[in-house]
Amino acid sequence: MDEDSRTKQMIVFVPETNFHLILNKTHDDTVNVICAADGAFPEPNLTLATPERGLDGVSRELKLVNGRYSAVASVTLLDADLPSPAEFVCTLRIPLAKYAVRKEAIYYPGPISTTPEMPTAADMQLAAAIGSK
Template identity: 90%
Template sequence: MEDVLTAESLPETNFRLIQNKTDDDTVNVICAAEGAFPAPNLTLATPERRLDGVSHSLKLVNGRYSAVASVTLQDADLPTPAEFICTLRIPLANYAVRKEAIYYPGPISTTPEMPTAADMQLAAAVGSKGTLFYTTATMVLLPALAQLIQLILS
């Protein structure tokens, strides 16, 4: 794959691959790119095959494109661990990059890694009820927990 851009093209300014576990047996895989021109193509795959049922959205904002590809998968359909690959291509610019992530199917961890604000916004934008609940619970419970710890320690 070549990373060559033409004078009329712009690489993406932000490119992410997110795994958002919505419950104990499903995962949303979300690939997003912002700030590209011309219009990028996103594909989601495993090393063995391209994923089926992927939904795509593309928006043009201020002369640059934002693209999202997402799919919800059942843990039972995935190997342990599973590797996801998102490829961003700008065919008119002969440009391609990719992101990879490893996913471990199974119950939601009791000590989850905190998602970034951008991850939460993106997951909410593609309709992830799990992240919305997690975001709401985190925003409400963490400040209350911090206050409780301060009271106990003082």
């Protein structure tokens, strides 16, 4: 009795549990653009861009924690180099799973507002963690 056997790779994909795009204005003439995702598997890829082009000078960090990935992409930009308004796009891709999601945000260059929108506690913690590097 002949038996045939086949094997095929199966990828178990886990979407992100948190995904944020934060624009953190720390000085009157600059903005920190921070994109962060937690809980994804397999390894994700984060890209920061404008609708017209990718951004230069983006730093990336990837950590594997308890079998899931945390990823951060960030860049500091000068207001003088940006149009008004400026649109930013963060795309999270998990290539092995053929999965992609994106976040978009609009930024208005200029001095720090005296009446800013209140960021969430999670936004402040993430901005502080990125700023302390």
